[in-house]
Amino acid sequence: SCGNKTETPATDGTPSASDQTTEPSADPITISISHSYTELDQVSVELNNAKKNIEERTNGAVIVNLYPNNTFGNLVDGVEAVMADSPLLLMAAYSQWEDLYYDASALQCGFVFEKGEEFLDVMNTPLFEKIVTEMDKVNIHALNCAFVGGMRHVIGKKPYTTPAEIKGLKLRVPNSTTYLECFEAMGASPMGMAASEQLSALSAGTIDALDQSISLMYSTKSYEMVNHVTLLAQQPLADALFCSTKWWNTIPAEYQEIIEDELHQAGIRYNQYSVENEGKMREEMEAAGVEFHEADRQAFLDMGCGDLVLKYSIGQELLDTLAEIRSK
Amino acid sequence: MSGIGIWLPLILVMVLLALRIPVSMAFLSGAVFYFGFIATEMPLNMILSKMVSAGMNMNLMAIPFFITAGLLMNYTGITSRMMKFADLCVGHMWGGLAQVNVLLSTLMGGLCGSSNADAAMQCKMLVPEMEQRGFNRAFSAAVTASSALISPMIPPGVMLILYASITENSVLDMFMAGYLPGILMCIVLMLAVAYVSHRDGYKPTREKRASLREIFRGLIECFWAILMIIVLIVGLRSGIVTATEGGAVLCILCLFVGIVIYREMHPRQLVMVAKESFASVANIFGIIISATVFGLYLTYAQIPQQITRMILGMNVGRIGFLMVVNLILLIMGMFVDSSAVLMIAVPLLYPVAMQLGIHPIHFGIVCILNLSIGALTPPFGAVMYQCCNLCKIEMPEFLKQGKELIGALFISLLLVTFIPAISTFLPTIFK
Amino acid sequence: MKKIIAYFRDGKFEELLGCLMIVTVIVPVVLNIINRSVLNKYSISLEATALLAYVWIGYGFFGYLYRKDAHVDVKFIVNKMPPKVRVFFDLLRDLFILLFSAYMVYWGYKLFGSNLNRYATGTKIPLAVGYASIIFGYFSGAVRSFWTIISRLFRRGEDQK
């Protein structure tokens, strides 16, 4: 399945649209969306809305099936399925594709972003365009769907505000090298693990902390098990939907447009929701006895954590782009 | 994606099982058949990838350690010393060792995280010992298998956590809720064991209760073995070590006690342990990961959704709903890994349960108990297969000897279903 | 030469491999426990090594368990059949095992190739190591079921041991 690294046919745009009729054909296109969020998480809610809208707007010619909670395989299986041109949209971070396109990980790299909004701003730059184009070349199509849920922090048994406090901390991170490297640089002992396993690992004591956004702490209820949140904002929580470019090009352009549009809107709505509700969630967590701690972010930057991004060939460009955004 | 087609893999698996195809291969065949011939839009790569990724799961790591520990205990003379002591304590009771078996599972409950690990260790450790003392082997296996189902109920059971996170309930509430049903299962099973022992004449091995002096002397003799188990239980309960680590530490302690203190272990026996252990692990792990692969088919074909739709169409009210849920989950639990079913079925059933005014914690306990019991019943109960294999007995014999025990578990299921307080009492008073 | 064939045929080689694998599961985990409690470190590579050895145990010994007739399966239905019918079903069983094993070897080989350059997260251990277990386990299963079928077909007249 790695054989198709050659250019996709130059018929991008409206390849097979002319062969297809606009009316719903007898054989609808079935699309599966697989992700790791729970069914009650806002991500699921918005994906369900998008599903309804897509099916309505295409008159039932496109059917969307949702598979939450890793029930249809975890990220590793999903990556394999996408690479084999399955009709599957996999919800994942950009860094999930680092084996195929190394620089995609720069977007998830530690100590680059300070706020979730910055990630959304980067999505509108030529640099981001370039990343998406490069991924298409290795047969990974990113639907630019902006599921940005703020920044990831650390929730655990104790506050971890300084390099000394975080030294040796066993914590769970997603199964991807950039997360591991970020926490290794901070001096912790991170373990890669599927989201569906993290709570049992926390309860069993395999780990002492998780890296989660506020909305994830809230929806997974991890704050009931450990009650110290350190606001490190080390990495963004930014997911997109990915599929095989080859498969994506078999979908008529008009449907492509509807699907892409609805999923993008769903992402924007999710983003709004998390921005508007983060404060409320935090209050509720505080009422339940959770303590929030400001982190000494500068101390980690002084350790060189901020330089991690420079090992990616687009690293400097990303920093420059961000500097420009911040100066505005 | 409709019609009879989606049920074919299920039928195929049953036919293959009847043909004596290994269980693991039957599961794989079902999944390969579905994605190769029916849902052809999904490439087989995904199935094959799942074969490896399903195994790369740290949560399943406890199994080899507990199997090895069980074997080491046998070869090092730890088991026989402990059994001598257990005999001193309960030998005057009917079915003494069988009761020990149930109690041990309750004490260790939840710490292996899965009924499989608990059953695996006790099949290797307790069943040979029970047989030696006159118990029917199939009955011994049935006691081990049914008492292993207590594990998921007692905190920190993985399923309790999973349910809480899927339905956004409190994990701590679920933990508190698990104790009473777990203890209830223990009591009901012990009663069933007592009944069968009376009927089948598993007489007390001792004429009268051992004197305190005798017990004390016995305690001295197996001091190290008992200390080891206490260290393990305390370590696991207090969260100092994880289940896997506990298993690993147990293995090392066994080696130390066996080689340095009891001096019964010969290096050649270590090779025997490794040989036996890898063959058992190969069988059990092979089935667990193949069943996970088979689960991909159930998920993608939306089998649980189909079944749920059927339930919802029945409009049966609260009691009726709980009864139907019992039935459905029991059947689903027979097919695949219970935590997989939990993740697929609960999100569908939960909203209805809430509408009918069922307490969320109560509903969770009912679901988990159901799925666990499914692991004990044909045609696909994983724990049943495992115990049959480890103890070398046939399924009909297992069912014949275990029917009272399975019946007892069903009684506890009914009690838990119709008396919500068993689940909700502790979470409410500890609020 | 005969000895070497017997060594592989009787599963002695797999026993050796299996013992090595169970040690490869246990030792890295124990090392990591020491690592973590004493040195405040945790090695992802050790964890991945143990997990891949675990996967190996799950699939790599399909043929071995077949040879030892130690697989978990449902025997009581076949046992109830009259001997003549049973002979037929046993042949059918071996044929199915042969075909499905061969099919698994084919897919295992394909995935092995595509995973040579994909690594267990955070390590330099190729995931292909895991897929190799599928090739090995089902290949040995295919060879053995093939041999069983052949010897059944050609030794029918002789007394069965």
Ligand code: NA
């Ligand atoms: Na037991």
Ligand code: NA
């Ligand atoms: Na189970």
